Amino acid sequence: MLIWIICAAVFIGLLIRNPYFFQDVHFLITLFRVRLRVSRYRERNYSILDRFLDVVKTQPHKPFVLFKDETYSYQDADKLSNKVARALLDSGAVTEGDTAALLVGNEPVFLWLWLGLLKLGCPVAFLNYNMKSQSLLHCFHCSGAKALIAAEEYKDTVEEILPHVLEQSVRVFILADQCQTSGMESFRDKVNQASTEPLPSGVRSHFTLLSPAVYIYTSGTTGLPKAAVMTHLRIMSMTTGLALMGITSSDVIYTTLPLYHAAGFMGFTATIERGMTFVLRNKFSASNFWEDCRKFNVTVIQYIGEIMRYLCNTPKKDSDRCHKVRLAMGNGIRAEVWREFLNRFGNIQIKEFYGATEGNLAIHNYVCKIGAVGRVNFLHKKAFPYAVIKYDHAKDEPLRDSSGFCIEAAKGEPGLMVIQITQRAPFIGYARDLKQTEKKKLHDVFKKGDVYFNTGDMLCISKDNFIYFHDRIGDTFRWKGENVATNEVSDVINVADGIKEANVYGVHVPGHEGKAGMAAVLLKDGEKFDCIGVFKHLEKFLPAYARPRFIRIQNSLEITGTFKYMKVKLVEEGFDPNKITDPLYFLDEREGKYIPLTQEIFSSVITGKMKL
Numbered sequence: 029m030l031i032w033i034i035c036a037a038v039f040i041g042l043l044i045r046n047p048y049f050f051q052d053v054h055f056l057i058t059l060f061r062v063r064l065r066v067s068r069y070r071e072r073n074y075s076i077l078d079r080f081l082d083v084v085k086t087q088p089h090k091p092f093v094l095f096k097d098e099t100y101s102y103q104d105a106d107k108l109s110n111k112v113a114r115a116l117l118d119s120g121a122v123t124e125g126d127t128a129a130l131l132v133g134n135e136p137v138f139l140w141l142w143l144g145l146l147k148l149g150c151p152v153a154f155l156n157y158n159m160k161s162q163s164l165l166h167c168f169h170c171s172g173a174k175a176l177i178a179a180e181e182y183k184d185t186v187e188e189i190l191p192h193v194l195e196q197s198v199r200v201f202i203l204a205d206q207c208q209t210s211g212m213e214s215f216r217d218k219v220n221q222a223s224t225e226p227l228p229s230g231v232r233s234h235f236t237l238l239s240p241a242v243y244i245y246t247s248g249t250t251g252l253p254k255a256a257v258m259t260h261l262r263i264m265s266m267t268t269g270l271a272l273m274g275i276t277s278s279d280v281i282y283t284t285l286p287l288y289h290a291a292g293f294m295g296f297t298a299t300i301e302r303g304m305t306f307v308l309r310n311k312f313s314a315s316n317f318w319e320d321c322r323k324f325n326v327t328v329i330q331y332i333g334e335i336m337r338y339l340c341n342t343p344k345k346d347s348d349r350c351h352k353v354r355l356a357m358g359n360g361i362r363a364e365v366w367r368e369f370l371n372r373f374g375n376i377q378i379k380e381f382y383g384a385t386e387g388n389l390a391i392h393n394y395v396c397k398i399g400a401v402g403r404v405n406f407l408h409k410k411a412f413p414y415a416v417i418k419y420d421h422a423k424d425e426p427l428r429d430s431s432g433f434c435i436e437a438a439k440g441e442p443g444l445m446v447i448q449i450t451q452r453a454p455f456i457g458y459a460r461d462l463k464q465t466e467k468k469k470l471h472d473v474f475k476k477g478d479v480y481f482n483t484g485d486m487l488c489i490s491k492d493n494f495i496y497f498h499d500r501i502g503d504t505f506r507w508k509g510e511n512v513a514t515n516e517v518s519d520v521i522n523v524a525d526g527i528k529e530a531n532v533y534g535v536h537v538p539g540h541e542g543k544a545g546m547a548a549v550l551l552k553d554g555e556k557f558d559c560i561g562v563f564k565h566l567e568k569f570l571p572a573y574a575r576p577r578f579i580r581i582q583n584s585l586e587i588t589g590t591f592k593y594m595k596v597k598l599v600e601e602g603f604d605p606n607k608i609t610d611p612l613y614f615l616d617e618r619e620g621k622y623i624p625l626t627q628e629i630f631s632s633v634i635t636g637k638m639k640l
């Protein structure tokens with residue numbers, strides 16, 4: 029009797045100390061099962077393609093991909109990807125191991141192309157279709173692709189870089205029935221003529237789980253975009269990682285995120301792994317979002333912070349709670365938006381996670397704590413060590429103690445998130461860029477010889493063990509769900525007419541996720557700021573999300589102290605014409621030029637009247 033009372037008392041004591049005890053244990057059990065699944069896949073050299081082919085066998089007629097009014101079953105997808113693979117094989121453009129690059133939007137053919145190339149044992153580079161000219165060419169080159177396959181709508185974009193691509197004897201295909209441009213070949217006609225017969229597995233006989241499967245572009249936290257290498261094993265572990273959120277085979281998952289990003293793409297691979305249904309939309313639309321969810325019986329949605337905010341900003345409707353969505357998974361939702369979303373759209377579990385495309389670990393907020401990106405779980409952290417360490421902003425490097433080791437930040441204090449690189453949590457790095465790969469590694473963190481992945485993000489662990497996102501350091505910021513590399517933007521501005529030098533940074537705008545781009549600019553002697561010319565130049569060379577919203581003309585760019593420090597001051601000063609005496613300009617997209625940033629414009633921007 030006494031023993032039971034003691035046990036109960038200890039247990040109640042534990043619960044009082046940790047009210048999330050059951051959820052913590054549940055997470056560990058799920059984690060264990062997921063890891064077990066990955067190690068079984070690993071032993072059997074079982075890839076996402078094997079999984080796909082098995083699901084085709086077990087549930088051929090189950091709806092697999094829903095897009096607009098089109099429904100594709102697992103069997104349809106199998107046949108369509110066979111056709112793609114056969115057309116490519118017959119063209120002689122690629123064989124096993126050769127990379128192909130895709131410049132295709134969010135439409136089913138993107139998926140068939142990927143599956144088809146997978147069947148040929150070819151890695152695929154997912155080009156971001158917002159990219160243009162130099163940036164696009166850079167991305168294409170770092171994949172080392174032998175073929176480029178582009179949707180018809182991006183034909184002009186491809187033509188611009190065509191001479192440089194052809195120099196490398198790359199084959200260029202356009203998803204059209206015919207193509208007159210020399211150097212480009214039509215592809216849709218060839219796919220239509222190809223047979224649906226399965227490919228002999230001999231065409232991919234050298235394949236292992238450690239072969240690269242996909243290259244996904246990320247700016248990391250510095251410099252030009254880099255191609256993060258995703259091996260088959262990594263795809264399997266990231267995909268099964270989504271199972272930690274509690275998705276099951278009967279779920280219908282809805283994504284409006286671009287497939288060229290890891291998050292959207294993982295929604296698709298998770299669909300295959302669990303044998304679910306994937307609802308794809310070419311572009312996020314706030315006004316159609318819930319209508320789509322109702323039409324397709326969606327149960328799980330994928331988000332980034334912006335999506336949730338836009339949904340909350342739509343006019344209230346009686347039908348707001350009329351849907352079957354039970355789970356939302358993604359990242360970047362702010363606490364205030366989170367609360368409002370739940371109030372408006374009902375009891376949906378929102379599960380935030382934190383992880384980089386090229387990173388070696390994701391952390392999960394599995395208890396749905398509002399505002400947090402993750403939760404410290406003692407055993408999980410033992411198996412996958414990570415730490416939030418003190419950071420010296422003036423020197424732009426982690427703070428080290430007298431013996432040269434890093435120092436963990438106190439609870440409640442923001443610091444740099446670093447994740448130990450181990451066999452369990454490997455860091456593969458970037459394609460053809462050893463230097464950038466090395467730059468992401470931090471050595472001798474707590475012990476001589478240990479190596480950690482440097483996330484470049486400032487996080488904060490609270491007293492009750494929740495992890496919060498604080499800020500991003502380094503030379504990038506996020507805007508509209510995309511990473512913007514400041515150096516890349518300033519390189520483009522620097523060669524605009526009349527401009528001597530530019531320094532680019534991100535500024536906070538109330539009511540917006542991420543940071544809006546701003547450039548401090550020094551003009552050439554005797555030159556005026558060319559409002560139209562500069563806009564036209566940026567429009568030509570940069571995707572819309574990377575074009576600076578604000579421009580500040582300075583007489584001299586301060587170069588004292590570290591470059592970084594100078595940015596900190598500019599970021600703090602922001603774009604308020606009341607505080608800044610330098611001329612300020614605002615990007616007016618409708619007018620197609622920069623216009624002087626007046627007091628009125630400033631107030632309509634900060635009150636949200638003017639859309640950015």
Ligand SMILES: *[C@@H]1O[C@H](CO)[C@@H](O)[C@H](O)[C@H]1NC(C)=O
Pocket residue numbers: 323324325
């Ligand atoms: C959604 O569910 C309803 C009721 O269960 C069903 O009648 C309808 O066919 C489903 N729609 C789709 C697209 O699966």
